[in-house]
Structures are given as C-alpha cells and as structure tokens.
Amino acid sequence: MTLLSTRLVLQYKPHETGFINYKGDGFLASINDIAKAAGVSKATVSRIINGNPAISEETRQKVLKVMKELNYVPNSMARGLSNQQAFTVALLININDVKSFGNPFFYEVMHGIETVVYSRGLCMIIANLESSLKQNELLKWLIYGKRTQGVILPSSLMSNQLVKELKKIKFPFVTIGEPEGIKEPIDWVDINNYQGGMQALEHMLSQGYRRVAYIGGEQVKIFNKRRLGGYQAALEQNGLAYRPEYVCEGPSTKDNGYRSMKQLLSLPEPPDAIICSDNILCLGAMKAIHEAGLNIPNDVGILSFDNMPIADLVEPTLTTVDIDVFQLGVQTANILFKIIDNPEARQQQSLISTCIKMRESTCRKK
Numbered sequence: 001m002t003l004l005s006t007r008l009v010l011q012y013k014p015h016e017t018g019f020i021n022y023k024g025d026g027f028l029a030s031i032n033d034i035a036k037a038a039g040v041s042k043a044t045v046s047r048i049i050n051g052n053p054a055i056s057e058e059t060r061q062k063v064l065k066v067m068k069e070l071n072y073v074p075n076s077m078a079r080g081l082s083n084q085q086a087f088t089v090a091l092l093i094n095i096n097d098v099k100s101f102g103n104p105f106f107y108e109v110m111h112g113i114e115t116v117v118y119s120r121g122l123c124m125i126i127a128n129l130e131s132s133l134k135q136n137e138l139l140k141w142l143i144y145g146k147r148t149q150g151v152i153l154p155s156s157l158m159s160n161q162l163v164k165e166l167k168k169i170k171f172p173f174v175t176i177g178e179p180e181g182i183k184e185p186i187d188w189v190d191i192n193n194y195q196g197g198m199q200a201l202e203h204m205l206s207q208g209y210r211r212v213a214y215i216g217g218e219q220v221k222i223f224n225k226r227r228l229g230g231y232q233a234a235l236e237q238n239g240l241a242y243r244p245e246y247v248c249e250g251p252s253t254k255d256n257g258y259r260s261m262k263q264l265l266s267l268p269e270p271p272d273a274i275i276c277s278d279n280i281l282c283l284g285a286m287k288a289i290h291e292a293g294l295n296i297p298n299d300v301g302i303l304s305f306d307n308m309p310i311a312d313l314v315e316p317t318l319t320t321v322d323i324d325v326f327q328l329g330v331q332t333a334n335i336l337f338k339i340i341d342n343p344e345a346r347q348q349q350s351l352i353s354t355c356i357k358m359r360e361s362t363c364r365k366k
Contacts, residue, residue, distance in 0.1 A: 092153035112329020172339040196354035197230020209273035213246035216277040257284025273301040316360035
C-alpha cells in the first residue's frame with residue numbers, strides 16, 4: 001500500500017496583513033501576488049482584507065476572486081498578532097498537584113477544551129500556578145500583557161481574592177469543578193456527582209441487592225460529598241435506612257479500598273453490594289472480596305465511579321458510573337466564549353449528566 005501525503009506550506013507576515021496564505025506543493029502566494037494578479041495596488045488588497053468600505057464593490061469582488069483562486073485565507077491567530085489582540089485561551093494548573101495533574105481524566109478535559117478553542121481559530125496555552133507569588137506574576141503577564149482572552153482553572157485554585165481581582169477588571173474566567181467557600185457567584189462546570197450517587201444505588205437495587213455499602217474518598221473534596229449525598233438520598237427515596245457502619249471514608253488508594261472492604265466484610269451483617277467512589281478504591285475492595293472466597297457479582301456486587309479503561313480489564317469486568325469528562329471540557333470552553341463574546345452575560349453553573357455502564361460485576365443471578 002502506498003501512502004500519499006500533501007505538503008502544506010505556511011507563512012506568516014505580520015507587517016503585511018495579518019493573514020496566512022498557503023498553497024500545496026510548495027507554491028506560496030503573497031499579498032504582492034494577489035495585487036499583481038488582480039491588477040491593483042498592495043494597499044488596495046490590504047484595505048479589502050481589513051474591510052475598508054472605501055473600496056468599490058467591483059474591485060472588492062475581483063480581488064476576493066483572486067484570493068480564492070490562490071488559496072489566500074484569513075487566520076485569526078495571525079490577525080491577532082498584527083493588531084495586538086490575544087489569540088489564546090489559558091488553562092491554569094498547579095503542576096505540584098500530582099493527583100489531579102496525573103489523572104488521565106485531566107487530558108480528556110483538556111482535549112474537550114482544546115476542541116472548542118481550536119474551532120474558534122485560537123490556541124490553548126497551559127500555565128502553571130504553583131504558588132501565590134507566581135500566581136500574581138503569571139496573571140499579570142497573561143492578563144495585563146493581553147496574552148490571553150480568558151482563563152479556565154480548576155476549582156482547587158480558586159480563592160476569594162483571585163475572584164475579586166478577576167471580577168474587578170472584568171476578565172473572563174470559568175472554573176472546572178463546583179467551587180467551595182467562594183463568596184461571590186462565578187461561572188463553573190462540573191459533573192453531576194449527586195446524580196451519579198443516586199444512579200449507583202438505584203442500579204444496585206434493580207439488580208436485587210439490598211445491603212449496599214459505600215467506600216468513598218475524603219469528604220474534604222466537594223465531589224466526594226456530592227456522591228455520598230446522592231447515595232444517601234437514593235436510600236431514603238427507596239425506604240431504606242442509612243447505616244453509618246456501611247460507609248467508609250479515607251484516601252483514594254488501593255490499600256484503603258482493601259482495608260475498608262475487609263472492615264465491611266467483618267460486620268455481623270456484611271453488605272451484599274459495594275459502591276466505590278473511584279476505580280483505585282475499587283481495585284483494593286475487589287482484592288479483599290476475592291481473598292474472602294466470595295464471588296463477584298453473586299455474593300457481592302461492586303460498582304465504581306469513573307469509567308476508566310481498567311474497568312474492561314479486571315475480572316470480572318467492572319460496572320461504572322460514567323462521567324463524560326470530554327464534555328466537561330467542551331462545556332467549560334463554551335461558557336468561557338459566551339463570556340468573552342458578551343461580558344454582561346449572567347453567571348452560569350452547569351452540571352454534566354452521568355450514566356451507568358453495566359458490566360459483569362453487578363450482573364447477579366436472580
């Protein structure tokens with residue numbers, strides 16, 4: 001099989017028009033080529049590109065026709081450079097937050113953001129805010145230096161002081177994740193973790209389980225609070241009592257999942273189903289269930305949040321609450337551009353719906 005490729009040649013000339021022009025196979029049209037082919041001056045071509053109304057319609061159409069024939073097309077990045085407008089959106093992170101930055105879901109969120117940013121003809125830059133001192137310096141460089149049109153940042157980086165500064169200068173920003181402890185209303189997007197907690201419990205009941213326990217992460221994280229809250233609400237709606245001994249909280253590690261599951265299995269009336277707030281906790285819990293000689297899903301059903309690839313690799317395959325983190329990124333970027341396009345737009349808080357991805361770990365024989 002022979003693979004054919006097309007070579008695309010790009011050139012940027014900010015001193016001319018702020019446009020990129022290209023032609024395959026090495027031919028590169030310049031503004032001079034456009035002027036010569038159309039029989040007009042270079043200044044006339046520049047005025048037409050920049051929408052000057054003083055040019056006659058006949059001349060305009062003639063030049064536009066030549067530009068089309070020579071594949072001379074506008075580019076928002078180049079235009080931004082030529083008129084000193086920002087052509088980027090900034091994603092702010094704390095690279096020292098290893099758990100968040102190292103999470104594979106981070107890159108799905110980033111992909112979603114970048115898809116929207118690219119569709120607007122802009123670029124996304126990633127900036128590291130690792131300290132308050134660097135934060136102030138970086139924001140000055142990005143915002144007051146007019147290097148970006150808006151910023152997206154995780155809720156863990158939000159503070160009342162930062163909100164105050166950004167609102168004071170009316171600079172567009174959106175937070176990934178529901179913020180906590182922020183006094184003023186701001187724009188944010190998050191997964192509907194409360195809905196996910198309810199769906200998880202409802203699914204277990206639909207499969208015939210009745211004593212459903214919950215192994216969750218530390219409650220200092222608001223998404224953990226929401227997931228547990230959904231679980232509790234679904235118990236109440238189904239007339240089931242909340243049993244504190246069935247709820248274990250701690251760090252999101254495999255060891256903690258293992259210890260928590262051992263503790264639950266040692267109860268006088270152990271649970272017949274487990275909901276884990278993430279895949280790492282779930283791996284530890286599954287290990288403890290196997291060591292106890294119990295069968296998944298007939299003796300104990302198990303379900304986890306986060307539909308990571310490992311869910312299809314473990315034995316048995318793992319039922320999950322699927323969270324669409326790509327859509328989380330898309331929605332975050334869309335809201336940011338609404339603010340950029342209309343600075344007076346009202347604040348938006350958006351939740352991305354979850355759904356159950358059923359696999360073998362909850363397929364109980366009834």
